[in-house]
Amino acid sequence: MSTITLTINGQQVTVPAGSTILKAAEKLGVFIPTLCHHPQLTAVASCRICVVEVTFKGRKKLVPACMTGAQDGMEVETESAAVVESRRTILELLLANHPQDCLTCGQNGDCRLQDYAFRYNVPGAGFSGERHAYKIEDDNPFIIRDMNKCILCGRCVRMCAEIQGDGVIDFAHRGFNTKISTAMDLPLSKSECVFCGNCAAVCPVGALQEKGLRSSARTWEVKKVKTICPYCGTGCSIELNVKDGRVVGVTSCDGEVNGPALCVKGRFGYGFIHHPDRLTTPLIKKNGRFVEASWEETISLVAEKLTGIKNDHGPDALAVLSSARCTNEENYLLQKFTRAVLGTNNIDHCARL
Amino acid sequence: MPTCCCQNNAVDDRQKALQRALSKYQNTKGALIPLLQEAQEIYGYLPGEVMQYLSKELKIPFSKVYGVATFYAQFHLQPRGRNVIRVCTGTACHVKGAGGILQSIQESLGIKSGETTADLRYTLETVACLGACGLAPAMMVNNDTYGRLTPAETLQVLKQYK
Amino acid sequence: MKNLAGKYKKIICVCSGGCTSSGSGKVLAGLQAAAAEKGLAGKVLVRPVGCHGFCQQGPIVTVEPEKIFYTRVTEADVPDILEALETNRPVERLLYVDPTSGKPVVTYDQIPFYSRQQKLVLEKCGCINPENIEDYLDQGGYKALKKVLSTMTPQEVVDEVKNSGLRGRGGAGFPTGIKWQGALSAKIKDKRYVICNADEGDPGAFMDRSVLEGDPHSVLEGMAICGFATGSHEGYIYVRAEYPLAIKRLKIAIAQAEEYGLLGDNILNSGFNFHIKIKAGAGAFVCGEGTALMASIEGSRGMPRFKTARSTEKGLWGKPTTLNNVETFANIPVIINKGSRWYSSIGTEKSTGTKIFSLTGKVVNTGLVEVPMGVTLRRIIFDIGGGIQNNKKFKAVQAGGPSGGCIPADYLDLPVDYDSLDEVGAMMGSGGLVVLDETTCMVDLARFFLKFTQQESCGKCTPCREGTKRMLEILTRICEGKGTPKDIDDLERLSRVISSTSLCGLGKSAPNPVLSTLKYFRSEYEAHINDKRCPAGVCSNLLVYTIDAAKCTGCGACARACPAGAISGEKKQPHAIDAGLCIKCGSCLQKCKFGAVVKK
Known part of the structure; x- marks a missing residue:
């Protein structure tokens, strides 16, 4: 494969042909801020926060690092005076139309706008004037949608269309009045939205927040525990967000199987974990009532009953139905158990029903 | 297909016209905008159900149809007046007093730019440039262009449109 | 005008371009009816033509072959015009009067407005009937296409355009031949497109409209030549929806050209196919930008895209696309017919034609x-x-x-x-x-343009969407007398950032009206901000109306005209304006016969 050698902040770097300046900078460990860019989504170069100053063939100009291809002999400055002025101004412009309610915002501590404002020392809106005054959408159990905080990076739109494959939201209107909107600008609850929450997962600011998670913990209070989603055999990677020993939410973490995506159950269906009705020990019905039992006692009882049926009526009197919530490995073991131990082929899986 | 509770012939005709338009653009790339234009020609504006119907037929997400319809100034999601007044506020008209023309219409009809009179007789709009700069200030009523207007003449012209 | 004597003795040309808005339709109908009534059919042809250019004097009627030029013609003038054909004495009251000499001028080639122009592209505009292909053919139309198809290779055509020095007439001035070369040499071969950008949306510009309405075939011919030169068989004309007459005439022209075998399959038996479709815009200025225009043809929101390759390599639907504007295409037949050497001798070294x-x-x-x-x-x-x-x-x-x-x-x-x-x-x-x-306020003008760009911003990239909004707000404040010295710094900084970081040409150039007025008329900004004064007397918030007591006769006309009751005074005594009540409508100034009301 052909390669390209360019200079970034005085350091030479060689990358495969076709790489962007952003990729080349990543290789060097040089930081370039991004908002609309997401590695899993089509690039659009619309937020312009990633502009860098490029000198190439004697011409000097600002270009977006996320989409501009690296070229042999390019000289890139990522923090020149012009770059910093542009980034600061863009941040001031975004903040001029963004509520400054970081104190109560659930995204506080995990917000790109906040991070970059800190990095570039932008204390607040640099300009006064009209601001959007959209109604905050809070009528569904999963996502709080505050379009006043939206910076129109469009990551949610591309996520919904390109990864979720639904296209429930898109850009509507234009210019200053541009808004991410469902068809006819209905609330998500009245649209075809399936509440996978993938839009919220890629939102770089607080415009789309996971309702439960963001209302129960500050972002820095939670410990993230990586695990596999228990809902089905797909095996999506998830992160349990744990605060004071309790799971307060689930976030996606770019798993090998699922990338940044999850479904509504995996992302929002964690309420059972600490639910008072949840069974925490096996129960055995004795004299018409369920009584708590130990695992030893329960497994012995099941084994005894299965053996009894097999002896009295033959192995084909038994049938096993496995669950879609089991992993592949568990499903494999269950069919092995059914065939080799119980001695019957009566094994099926609920996903086939 | 969108239906209306009154189920009269006009509705039927409009549905048929829309279906004819659809079959004309079958297998044509980039059909959404011409179809929205035809739909607006048929219905006078773009009702939500019509956009939803087009979205299904063209297999384009409804949100995208809505996004396109709200992007272009030509499309209207609310019913419009029988006569559409478009006052040019281009550079030439601006320096030659388009503001006064617009104001006189607004005062006389009691509506602002972008609004429709209650009797659906007039819809008032401004446009960036009609390309009739040599005749500034200018306006269009439906497809007729009028130039070198004064506020008084403007109101006379409007009276012709019932 | 050629080929005229053979058919008709006289041709009366009635402008049916922009002049329709000053009533030329009635003039045309009146002339046609009256000519028929007088039994002049066969001798006199009454012909609707495209824009003559001198819109100020419309409706314009010319009489060929004498080149008689009538201005501001109304229906009532019809009998006299026909009468004059017989007497051979032009209708004097309809002639153009030279403002310097005060004398009437009979023919248009004697009018400085025309005699000092050089019409290559507009040559046929105003003398042919745009709805009749025969007129265009009569004037040598489609000769260039014939020449190209029968005697030239695509590379030769591209070279000819390159040598002519023609640069894109749409704005940026990119050399047309180099663009065509890019398309001809593009890697993708299966499908290529030609697009004519007729989304003329600049306020104050209507030349493309006039060409499309007055001489549509010249554009079609230019596009077909481009199709041949770049290996494309499909063309689109993207016309803004505000130009219904242009769309109508293009449709007629395309149908006639197809009928004559000048468009469509196997053009002039050369084996070359070229089809042209019309795409009507839907009202978005930004669609004049190439990538937004293509997005719009594809059926999307007209939002510009960041280009990772030239459109001639990857344009419409990802295929090589040659995009030129109306005037550029209309230049092509001229170049082919008269040769690149001749063409490049007109104009300057780097801007020819x-x-x-x-x-x-x-x-x-x-x-x-x-x-x-x-x-x-x-x-x-x-x-x-x-x-x-x-x-x-x-x-x-x-x-x-x-x-x-x-x-x-x-x-x-x-x-x-x-x-x-x-x-x-x-x-x-x-x-x-x-x-x-001198009565134009430059700050107000900058505000006008920013209002336009802000309304037409597509909203995709941050600097244009948010930045032009803030610039407009700052300019509005300055015009209202609420500006501060920091506003000029902010305008300059926003201009710098918007022009260097916006995604497309619309955003990159949006600050130009502010930058150029700041450069040449900075003192006007400063007067608004520091002295709360509008030197041109435009910004109403900053105007003060007073009455010059020495000139005031106390007639009271101003007080009666004042809608705000701000003027008071005894009869026959000098009146005075209460600045607190004055709404600065200017009624008093208009009413005063003695020049006593002063606006400053």
């Missing part, structure tokens, strides 16, 4: 003007345009629309070409020239 300007604003002769590149602004505005209306003082000319800038009087002798205009902070744009006089 002619350019059409739409001359509007406070100039005496508004209309369309075609001149060789490199003539001075003075020649266009004063020699052809006749100077400033009402003997006011020239202040500046706004060139290039919302992407352009204001050029002050110091640069009146600047040769008008791509590079000179760029150097002074304006741009060629599509060729709009809006003349401004």
Whole structure:
């Protein structure tokens, strides 16, 4: 494969042909801020926060690092005076139309706008004037949608269309009045939205927040525990967000199987974990009532009953139905158990029903 | 297909016209905008159900149809007046007093730019440039262009449109 | 006019372009009916033609072959015009009166407005019937296409266009031949497109409209030649929806050209196929930007895209696409017919050929003007345009629309070409020239343009979407007398950032009207901010009306006219205006016969 050698902040770097300046900078460990860019989504170069100053063939100009291809002999400055002025101004412009309610915002501590404002020392809106005054959408159990905080990076739109494959939201209107909107600008609850929450997962600011998670913990209070989603055999990677020993939410973490995506159950269906009705020990019905039992006692009882049926009526009197919530490995073991131990082929899986 | 509770012939005709338009653009790339234009020609504006119907037929997400319809100034999601007044506020008209023309219409009809009179007789709009700069200030009523207007003449012209 | 004597003795040409808005339709119908009634059919042809250019004097009627030029014709003038054909004495009251000599001028080639122009592209506009292909053929139409198909290879055509030095007439001035070469050499071979950008949206520009309405075949011919040269068989014309007449005439022209075998399959038995479709825009200025235009043809929101390759490699639907504007395509038949050497001898070394300007604003002769590149602004505005209306003082000319800038009087002798205009902070744009006089406020004008770009911003990239909004708000504040010195710094910083970081040309050029007015008319900004004064007397918040007691006779006319009851005074005694009540409507100023009301 052909390669390209360019200079970034005085350091030479060689990358495969076709790489962007952003990729080349990543290789060097040089930081370039991004908002609309997401590695899993089509690039659009619309937020312009990633502009860098490029000198190439004697011409000097600002270009977006996320989409501009690296070229042999390019000289890139990522923090020149012009770059910093542009980034600061863009941040001031975004903040001029963004509520400054970081104190109560659930995204506080995990917000790109906040991070970059800190990095570039932008204390607040640099300009006064009209601001959007959209109604905050809070009528569904999963996502709080505050379009006043939206910076129109469009990551949610591309996520919904390109990864979720639904296209429930898109850009509507234009210019200053541009808004991410469902068809006819209905609330998500009245649209075809399936509440996978993938839009919220890629939102770089607080415009789309996971309702439960963001209302129960500050972002820095939670410990993230990586695990596999228990809902089905797909095996999506998830992160349990744990605060004071309790799971307060689930976030996606770019798993090998699922990338940044999850479904509504995996992302929002964690309420059972600490639910008072949840069974925490096996129960055995004795004299018409369920009584708590130990695992030893329960497994012995099941084994005894299965053996009894097999002896009295033959192995084909038994049938096993496995669950879609089991992993592949568990499903494999269950069919092995059914065939080799119980001695019957009566094994099926609920996903086939 | 969108239906209306009154189920009269006009509705039927409009549905048929829309279906004819659809079959004309079958297998044509980039059909959404011409179809929205035809739909607006048929219905006078773009009702939500019509956009939803087009979205299904063209297999384009409804949100995208809505996004396109709200992007272009030509499309209207609310019913419009029988006569559409478009006052040019281009550079030439601006320096030659388009503001006064617009104001006189607004005062006389009691509506602002972008609004429709209650009797659906007039819809008032401004446009960036009609390309009739040599005749500034200018306006269009439906497809007729009028130039070198004064506020008084403007109101006379409007009276012709019932 | 050629081939005329053979068929008709006289041809009466009635402008059916822009003049329709001053009532030429009735004139045309009246002339046709009266001519038929008088039994003149076969002798006299009454012909609807495209824009004659001198819109100020419309409706315009010309009589060929004598070149008689009638102005401001109404239906009532019909009998006299026909009468004059017989007597051979033109209707004197309809003739153009030369403002300097005060004498009537009979023929159009004697009128300075015309005699100082050089019409290559507009040659047929105003003399052929745009709805009749025979007229175009009569004037040598489609000869260039024939020549190309029968005697040239695509590379030869591209070379000819390259050698002509033709640069895109849509604004940026990219060399057309180099663009075509890119498409011809593109890697993708299976499908290629030609697009004509007819989304002329600059306020103050209407040359493309006039060409489409007056000579649509010249554009079709240019596109077909481009199709042959770049290996494309499919063309689109993207016309803005505000031009219904242009769309109608293009449709007629395409149908007629197909009927004559000049478009469609196997054109002129050459084996070359070329089909043209019309796409009507839907009202978005930004669609004049190439990538947004293509997104719009594809059925999407007209939002520009960041280009990772040239459109000639990856354009419409990812295929090589040659995009040129109306005027550029209309130049192509001229170049092919007369040769690149001849063409490149017109104009300047780096800007060859002619350019059409739409001359509007406070100039005496508004209309369309075609001149060789490199003539001075003075020649266009004063020699052809006749100077400033009402003997006011020239202040500046706004060139290039919302992407352009204001050029002050110091640069009146600047040769008008791509590079000179760029150097002074304006741009060629599509060729709009809006003349401004001393009563134009430059801050108000900058605000007007920012309002336009802000309304037309697609909203995709942050600097244009949010930045133009804030610039407009700052300019509005300054015009209202609420500006602070920091506002100028903010405007300059926003201009810098918006022009260097926006995604497309619309955003990148949006600050130009502010930058150029700040450069040449900074003192006007400062007067608004520091002295709360509008030197041009435009910004109503900053005006103060007073009554000059020495001139006031106490007639009371002003007090009766004042809608706010702000004027008081005893009869026959000097009156006074209460500044607190005054709404600055100017009624008193208009009513006062003694010049006693003073606005400053």
